[in-house]
Amino acid sequence: MGKQRPAGPDKVKFALEAAGQALFEFDHASGQITWTDVKSAMSILGIDTPETISASQSLLSFMQPEEVMSRENALRNAFENRTSYTIEYRVSTGRHPMRWIEERGSWMKIAGDWRLIGMIRTIDEQKNREARLSYLAAYDEQTGLLNRPRIRELLKDEIDQASQPTGVSAYLLVGIDRLGGINSDFGFEAADEVIVEISRRLRSKLPTQHTIGRVAGTKFGIILRGACRDSIRNTCYSLLNVVREKVIETNSGGVAVSVCIGATELENDVTTAETAMARAEAALDKARQIGQSSWSSFSENTDIVSRRQRNTEMSDVILTALNERRIFIAYQPIISEPGAPHRKFECLVRMEDPDGEEVSAPAFIPAAERLGLVHLLDRRVLDLATQTLRKAPDIKLNVNISWETVKDPVWADGYLAQLRANREVTDRLTIELTETQVMDAVESSVEFIAEIKELGCRFAIDDFGAGYTSFRNLQALDIDVLKIDGSFITGVSSSRENQLFVRTLLDLARNFGMKTVAEWVDNESDALLLKGLGVDYLQGYYIGKPERYPPAIYGDRADAAGTKAGKTLSA
Structure with a gap:
């Protein structure tokens, strides 16, 4: 038979001690502090003698002078306005390291006298975490x-x-x-x-x-x-x-x-x-x-001229490819289990050069962003994706959108208008933005995400883990899917560090009710381990390479379409 839990006041004391907190009552007239549990208070404050924490003035002597004044102001305001207060301050006894304390409380009238009822707890771990995030925000x-x-x-x-x-x-x-x-x-x-x-x-x-x-x-x-x-x-x-x-x-x-x-x-x-x-x-x-x-x-005379020439040439290449319908989608499958049928795909933009050869996105997307043409590519990919969704009613698609499109009100409105025109298929569409792009301007991202979700789309953060996302931002963004950055997935079955990182991200996603996708899955061992860890979906070359005409979408026409691709471009 287990030990019986404490009851009454002892139960409160037990709960506070377990939570690393200490409750106190302060009599302003006498300057005396009464603690529910003196030992817990001593441990939290780093003080060795119980006498020291029973007198208000003694306790204040361990605080920083400017923080003593801030605390007094907070207590005075709470008394005058009959409200509660929350403050943070540092204490140091000399024999113990400086530690951060959070204090919460309010004034209560007891037997005709006003007493301060409060509670303290250590927040060193929280402060260290905040300092770490602050450091990473400014330093490599x-x-x-x-x-x-x-x-x-x-x-x-x-x-x-x-x-x-x-x-x-x-x-x-x-x-x-x-x-x-x-x-x-x-x-x-x-x-x-x-x-x-x-x-x-x-x-x-x-x-x-x-x-x-x-x-x-x-x-x-x-x-x-x-x-x-x-x-x-x-x-x-x-x-x-x-x-x-x-x-x-x-x-x-x-x-x-x-x-x-x-x-x-x-x-x-x-x-x-x-x-x-x-x-x-x-x-x-x-x-x-x-x-x-x-x-x-x-040098203005040399570099800027050559850059303008390169920009003009690349601009012509992209615009010509758009006009001649040589921008197309390669579909890469996303599955829930190894061997599962392909019913969900990510749309990867590709270009076909005049000779019929495929050109991958890194060869032209950066230039399109620099030249202000990427919104045209985003719109073309969305157009192709919605056509595919109409053609294949049991298929779901993910499409990427560039931050350049999201942050420009005119381009963003045009994109949203295109979604409104295709409301009958938006419930099978997931819009992806990379983590670093989203976190660079959270407020703008929140507004755009809210609008696409109102139109029936789901929202995914791509390359998650590559940046530094706070819990507050995750809550604000209303994310449906986290796609774990592929650098943590490749070789995960033989890397304990990556396994630990993936577990942490999975726990984070579960706490926020988000689904997870592991990218860059390129072997069976990694796939089985990731499913064992609880990843919802898998994507990568082991699952399937990007294809222009996957059978799951084009059926028996896939082989014929592939043969015809070099002769007749798709609309």
Whole structure:
């Protein structure tokens, strides 16, 4: 027979102790504090003697002076307005580490006297988690440098102050040469060590007034302040030399490395951080054309002209493909169990070149986003998807939409209008946005998601786990499906770290009532393990490769349609 639970006041004491909380009563007239459980209060506050926590003044002496004043104001306001209060403060006894306390309470009239009835608990874990998330919002975890969003913010601030003597004079983009070859020759761990060491070397050569951050996997952004043209050139040479002068020792052996640098001066026509970053990128491209360990400065006469030419050419390619109906969908199956029939697919946009060859999305989507044409591709994919849903009434489809379309009110309205015109099939349609895109502007995302769901669509976050999503944002977004980033799925059956991460994401999804999809499933072992862990759906080459004419949609016509594809383009 188990132990009997405490009853009455002892039951309250037992519950509070189990929850790491302590209840107290404060008599303002005498300044005395009475605790329901003195030992729990001592443990929470990190105080060794019970006498210390029975007097209000003694207890306040362990708090930070500014927080004592804030607490007094909160108590006074609660008394005057007859409301409850919640405050947070730090306590330290000297012999114990500083700890964070949350206090809640309200005033009550007992036997004619006003007494404060309150409760305290430790919130160190919560504060540490908040500090961690705050750090990740501004810093790159691997190198400890500022991340791209933070560099962009600082660059914007400095550009706004460019007329002042301390304003920005230049922005540098440093790219590691042939890191892919290092990955291939030495392994990913060695490549990671190279990235960290290069970041350390670059930082060591920069005076404190300059700022460095990691703005991409193999690139670092540097804000130079108060530098003349000669000093910009000298800084570039110094950075090139400090990287290449010594071999980087890794666990896989010594690796000789170099970098290229693109520089742009912050002149009067540079009014945004995006312009500065784009010019530095163009200058870096030019430096790489020169060769390894080279640098180049942005030139309006050369780089901008060539970029305009490239943009014009790619714009013509995309628009011609749209006009000639050479944009099509490759359907990749999403299934609930290995071997299950294919009834659900993700629509992957493809282009057919004039010779009939298939062109994958990475070859033209980035250019379409840069040129403001991606909304046309989004609309075309949606049009093709709704045609397929009408043709195959037992099929469900997922379509991706770009953030460029969502954030532009005109383009977003056009997309929503197209959904309204196809209300009879929207209940079989799931719209996908990547996690990093959604979290960059949660408020805009919430509005768009609400509108597509009103039209009957479901909403999925793609590449989940690649960014840093808060619980508050997950609640706000009304997500139906989380698609776990493929980097955590590949080889999951042999990686305990990835298994732990996937379990955590699955628990998170269950708590919010969301379905889960594991992408990049490329072998039976991974598929079986993922289903064992509780993943709802599987997607990847093991399940099925993307096909233009899958039999589940086109039936007996699939083979004929595939043969005909090179001769007659689908509408």
